[in-house]
Amino acid sequence: MPKPNQHIIPRDQHSVSREFISENALKVLYRLHKDGYQAFLVGGGVRDILLGLRPKDFDIATNATPEEVKKLFRNCRIIGRRFRLAHILYGRDIIEVATFRAHCDDNIKQRNDGMIVRDNVYGTVEEDAIRRDFTVNALYYNIADFSIHDYCGGLADLAKRQLKMIGDPVERYKEDPVRMLRAVRLGCKLNLTIEDNTAKPINDMAYLLEGIPAARLWEEYKKMFLAGRAQRTFNQLKSFGLLEYLFPQTSKHIIHNDDFAEFVALALENTDRRVNEDKSINPAFLLAVMLWQSLMQRTDKLVNKGMHFNDAFYKSFNPTINEQSQTISIMKRYAVVMQDIWALQLRLKFNFGKRVWSVLDHPRFRAGYDFLVLRAEVDPSLKPLADWWTEFQEASREQRIKMINQNKPKGQKRRPRKRKSRASH
Ligand code: ATP
Numbered sequence: 001m002p003k004p005n006q007h008i009i010p011r012d013q014h015s016v017s018r019e020f021i022s023e024n025a026l027k028v029l030y031r032l033h034k035d036g037y038q039a040f041l042v043g044g045g046v047r048d049i050l051l052g053l054r055p056k057d058f059d060i061a062t063n064a065t066p067e068e069v070k071k072l073f074r075n076c077r078i079i080g081r082r083f084r085l086a087h088i089l090y091g092r093d094i095i096e097v098a099t100f101r102a103h104c105d106d107n108i109k110q111r112n113d114g115m116i117v118r119d120n121v122y123g124t125v126e127e128d129a130i131r132r133d134f135t136v137n138a139l140y141y142n143i144a145d146f147s148i149h150d151y152c153g154g155l156a157d158l159a160k161r162q163l164k165m166i167g168d169p170v171e172r173y174k175e176d177p178v179r180m181l182r183a184v185r186l187g188c189k190l191n192l193t194i195e196d197n198t199a200k201p202i203n204d205m206a207y208l209l210e211g212i213p214a215a216r217l218w219e220e221y222k223k224m225f226l227a228g229r230a231q232r233t234f235n236q237l238k239s240f241g242l243l244e245y246l247f248p249q250t251s252k253h254i255i256h257n258d259d260f261a262e263f264v265a266l267a268l269e270n271t272d273r274r275v276n277e278d279k280s281i282n283p284a285f286l287l288a289v290m291l292w293q294s295l296m297q298r299t300d301k302l303v304n305k306g307m308h309f310n311d312a313f314y315k316s317f318n319p320t321i322n323e324q325s326q327t328i329s330i331m332k333r334y335a336v337v338m339q340d341i342w343a344l345q346l347r348l349k350f351n352f353g354k355r356v357w358s359v360l361d362h363p364r365f366r367a368g369y370d371f372l373v374l375r376a377e378v379d380p381s382l383k384p385l386a387d388w389w390t391e392f393q394e395a396s397r398e399q400r401i402k403m404i405n406q407n408k409p410k411g412q413k414r415r416p417r418k419r420k421s422r423a424s425h
């Protein structure tokens with residue numbers, strides 16, 4: 001690792017003001033400082049304020065050990081096995097406090113492939129800086145004198161609007177391949193260009209994602225796709241060759257099927273719009289879209305073997321979700337939502353009489369309907385059905401009854417109930 005260049009920028013020469021830092025984060029910083037510990041705001045918190053953005057969360061770095069932090073705060077919980085971190089809880093707001101960690105060869109255990117499996121040795125603030133990923137993430141705001149400590153040239157890179165890996169990118173990706181995803185995600189989120197040497201190795205190293213636990217990739221999936229930059233991130237992941245290791249099924253189908261690619265693109269755009277309008281989003285919806293073509297293909301295969309379409313369709317739910325879960329684990333509660341959305345695609349097909357009401361009452365109706373509307377955008381034959389449901393939702397009860405009756409195809413009559421003939425007994 002390179003020797004860090006210490007660089008301290010006094011308060012009057014930078015734009016990080018306490019008014020941009022959350023009250024709870026300030027409380028934690030002050031408390032640590034009052035007790036004689038070093039306390040810095042670090043990572044996204046400092047970076048985003050310097051970029052004029054509102055930070056998503058505030059991370060704090062200190063020389064106090066997690067146990068020492070716990071002694072200072074009643075509302076503190078120690079978490080993590082690989083890295084022990086202190087979480088200070090203020091209702092739903094969590095302030096993460098990490099003890100400075102060192103990144104030197106004696107302290108970390110690496111597997112043969114270079115991946116770090118243990119690195120929990122405490123260090124100094126300088127050492128803490130160089131084990132971070134990008135230079136812009138290694139800026140420290142010191143609560144003692146409100147200065148910024150820049151050990152890795154992060155301020156210069158921010159000015160150039162570039163995301164640059166600290167140290168040798170190839171080594172750093174080997175240590176933790178998720179950094180490739182972070183490069184793409186942060187580049188898209190912050191509108192930063194990924195510096196050439198940081199970007200270059202990604203294509204060849206993308207396969208290293210195979211070694212990342214599916215549960216960790218689920219966390220990354222949420223950060224990449226539910227933060228208002230899904231469309232851009234998706235396209236970048238594709239061009240860096242990372243997409244196929246995250247969504248192998250989606251990645252395969254978008255190459256051969258333009259309509260499906262368009263369907264996914266529309267869903268990504270929609271998700272971004274909803275996030276940016278502060279509307280709720282369920283992580284399952286996008287997954288249901290991404291796996292739709294694979295579900296259809298599985299269904300077709302079973303139908304070709306002679307199975308009834310509906311049976312084939314339902315039977316394909318689990319294998320489709322399970323295959324995706326090999327790379328990004330999908331928790332049961334999300335898998336259930338995906339299945340509901342898919343099942344509703346059948347139930348939304350013209351149903352008559354009482355069934356329409358039960359579809360409308362389905363707890364996932366809205367998601368199922370949104371899914372249908374998206375499908376209709378790439379498949380015009382579905383447009384009348386989607387429009388019917390749009391109109392139906394806006395209609396009064398009387399109009400709805402009329403719509404249901406009008407909707408009966410000509411000539412269709414209720415099948416007469418079979419009466420048991422008493423005479424036959
Ligand atoms: P966000 O705005 O999404 O929170 P962030 O950069 O703050 O972005 P976090 O996941 O909150 O991301 O991480 C906080 C800090 O921890 C980062 O800024 C970086 O300094 C460090 N960090 C996180 N993940 C890694 C990693 N895989 N390797 C090295 N450093 C990391």
Ligand code: MG
Nearest residue numbers: 043044057059
């Ligand atoms: Mg953060």
